[in-house]
Amino acid sequence: MDVQRLETFVVVAGSESLAEAADQLGYARSTVTGHLQALERTLGAPLVERGSSGNRLTKAGVRFLEYATDILDKLAKAQAAVAAAAESSQNTLSVGATASLCTYRLPSLLRTLHRLMPNLDMQVSVGSVAELRDQVSRGELSAALVNSAMAPAESIRSPQEDNRRHLWTDRAVLIGTPESAARPRRLLITAPGCVYRDLAENEVLPRLGRLHVQQVGSVDGVKSSVLGGLGVGVVPAIAVGPQLESGQLVEIPLPPLPPVVTELIWNTEVTPPNVSRHLQRLRPPQALPRTGRAPLASPAGPPVESASGAA
Known part of the structure; x- marks a missing residue:
């Protein structure tokens, strides 16, 4: 159903004549008449009694006015909600x-x-x-x-x-406590799909020989487990800077591992x-x-x- 015709009908319902409604809407009187006639054909009932003394809604017109007003009100609210959502999505x-x-x-x-x-x-x-x-x-x-x-x-x-933007390049390090670094027995690794697991399995394990491999989840899991003396692991240097400086952990010397790039x-x-x-x-x-x-x-x-x- 055409929204313009609904708007025309609501304005006509509140006006003394079709001419007054046409002035309010900025339409020619023939356009207002055409809108009303199209609505009446769609609904199958006359909506307005046209007479020399003015317009009067029929019983069907009075009933339809409730729905037309409600439809236009809901449409206005919907348009406002969509505009607000669009504005919000921009931020x-x-x-x-x-x-x-x-x-x-x-x-x-x-x-x-x-x-x-x-x-x-x-x-x-x-x-x-x-x-x-x-x-x-x-x-x-x-x-x-x-x-x-x-x-x-x-x-x-x-x-x-x-x-995409490259934002950081981090150095990967193999670390352990002074005791575990001296005699590595267990390689602690992150979850599948983690770049530090790939480095541990593909770059470190072949160089260290036979080690028991144990998955401990995340970089923080590797760090905590290494601090607990459970083994050695590969982590970003940024994750263990204070512990390396204090001597809690030591870096196990290896040929440099490939740097790890962080992208957005x-x-x-x-x-x-x-x-x-x-x-x-x-x-x-x-x-x-x-x-x-x-x-x-x-x-x-x-x-x-x-x-x-x-x-």
Whole structure:
């Protein structure tokens, strides 16, 4: 049923004549008449008695006026609700991250985004790298922090796509207590799909020889288990800086492991354009040192927004 015809009928019901209703609506009188006649044909009943003394609603017209008013009222509320939701969605970002990144990297990202967009409402969920990539691809998440091992020939400064930004590069370390590091017996690993599990199984295990392998869940699980003397494990240096400096833990010397890159990826179809523009301007807080080791107790800070707009 045409909304304009409903509006015309409601205005006619409150007017003395069709001419008055036409003036209020800004229509020609013939247009008002046409709207009424179309409604009456659709409903199969006359709605207005037209006479020289003015218009009067028929019994059917009085009954229909209740519904027409209610329909227009609900439509106005629906339009207002949709507009409010659309406005709200422009300031909402659903972000996913792995458990370790929620601890060591996500807070810095959230602080940066809050500084750039103070009114941005951010909702966070946790998952594996595979789950997060899939959720972003399907639009179930706007964005996600994910990490992966960087191949030696891969360039940190490679051109960035419009829906991803490299934000951090972390050094992976094999750590243990002084006792367990001297005679490693057990390799503690994270859950399947974690980059630090891949490094432990593919890079460390072949170099250490026969070790019992035990899954303990997350990076924090590996760290806690290593501190408890249960074995050795691979974690990001940022996770154990204070313990390495204090001597609670030691780094087991190995040829350097591939660095781990943390990227922010997002779905441009569900991420508000104003938010995407800020994400595209993010860049790493500092470059990975070419020689030597990164400071263990002074991890790179939050990502920053480039002045030029290019990350």
